[in-house]
Amino acid sequence: MREESPSSLTLQRDGAVAVVTVNRPKVLNALNIATLDELAATMRALQQDETVRCVIVTGAGEKSFIAGADINELAALTPTLGREHARAGQAVFDLVEQLGKPVIAAINGYALGGGCELAMACTIRIAADTARLGQPEINLGMIPGFGGTQRLSRLVGTGRAFELLLTGEPIGAAEAYRIGLVNRVVPASGLMAEAHRLAAAIAAKAPVAVRYVLEAVRGGVQLPLADALALEATLFGLMASTADMREGARAFLEKRAPEFKGT
Ligand code: CO8
Numbered sequence: 001m002r003e004e005s006p007s008s009l010t011l012q013r014d015g016a017v018a019v020v021t022v023n024r025p026k027v028l029n030a031l032n033i034a035t036l037d038e039l040a041a042t043m044r045a046l047q048q049d050e051t052v053r054c055v056i057v058t059g060a061g062e063k064s065f066i067a068g069a070d071i072n073e074l075a076a077l078t079p080t081l082g083r084e085h086a087r088a089g090q091a092v093f094d095l096v097e098q099l100g101k102p103v104i105a106a107i108n109g110y111a112l113g114g115g116c117e118l119a120m121a122c123t124i125r126i127a128a129d130t131a132r133l134g135q136p137e138i139n140l141g142m143i144p145g146f147g148g149t150q151r152l153s154r155l156v157g158t159g160r161a162f163e164l165l166l167t168g169e170p171i172g173a174a175e176a177y178r179i180g181l182v183n184r185v186v187p188a189s190g191l192m193a194e195a196h197r198l199a200a201a202i203a204a205k206a207p208v209a210v211r212y213v214l215e216a217v218r219g220g221v222q223l224p225l226a227d228a229l230a231l232e233a234t235l236f237g238l239m240a241s242t243a244d245m246r247e248g249a250r251a252f253l254e255k256r257a258p259e260f261k262g263t
Pocket of ligand 1: 026027028030031068069070071072077082083085089110113114115136137140143144145
């Protein structure tokens with residue numbers, strides 16, 4: 001495993017899996033502008049790196065995934081800066097959502113405000129049983145600005161989103177699982193092992209197929225069903241040009257494990 005350490009993020013590689021850890025434990029990994037910039041630069045580099053097949057995002061320490069945007073910076077925002085800050089954060093989370101590779105949020109504690117928003121921009125969310133998730137912005141006299149009002153309602157429905165957004169009360173991992181905010185809940189001690197297991201399993205699939213699943217689902221939900229189905233059919237047609245699709249079918253018929261090459 002090789003390690004690079006920019007100031008507020010750490011980046012580790014484990015084969016085809018990259019682990020990005022937000023590392024500001026003194027403020028429960030709150031996201032300041034510098035950290036968001038580093039996250040964007042790191043994600044762009046991982047996007048370009050063809051040897052990376054899956055990314056895990058987590059927070060340093062045992063207490064917090066990310067406790068939100070850094071409130072020290074929010075307190076000083078003017079209207080113009082507030083809008084720019086929100087748009088900049090949204091762009092970073094859009095990048096995570098549109099990375100073209102699966103991003104797994106390993107939620108190891110508080111995922112509040114911008115932390116919950118980042119988790120929602122990820123492809124799959126695994127929570128430690130100790131995690132707490134929520135959008136407490138209303139308690140600060142503000143609303144989410146990094147996509148929370150939109151991604152939360154799309155993930156859990158408007159009724160539950162309104163309740164979380166209007167009360168600001170965090171929920172535990174079990175409740176987050178019940179409402180579909182996280183995919184699975186595991187004991188805190190096994191969180192990273194589970195995230196690595198899932199990441200490795202996905203990283204072993206045919207990379208083009210993985211990319212097209214992401215594109216079909218992300219692109220399709222924005223479209224009327226007929227257009228979304230056309231998108232799916234087009235992507236399926238493109239898949240038919242890959243060696244991996246032929247290998248997958250041949251391996252099944254020959255009763256052996258496929259060897260995918262990413263072509
Ligand atoms: N920003 C800055 N510092 C923070 C943050 C944060 N979001 N969260 C915690 N900290 C700091 C605390 O101030 C404290 O610092 P210090 O030791 O210097 O006093 C340290 O982290 C430890 O925190 P606590 O002592 O509070 O730890 P507790 O275990 O008592 O409580 C909580 C943990 C419940 C997580 C508590 O820290 C808390 O409520 N934090 C704030 C959570 C929150 O409101 N998050 C939402 C922030 S707003 C947001 O994310 C909006 C995003 C969109 C912005 C749009 C751009 C314009």
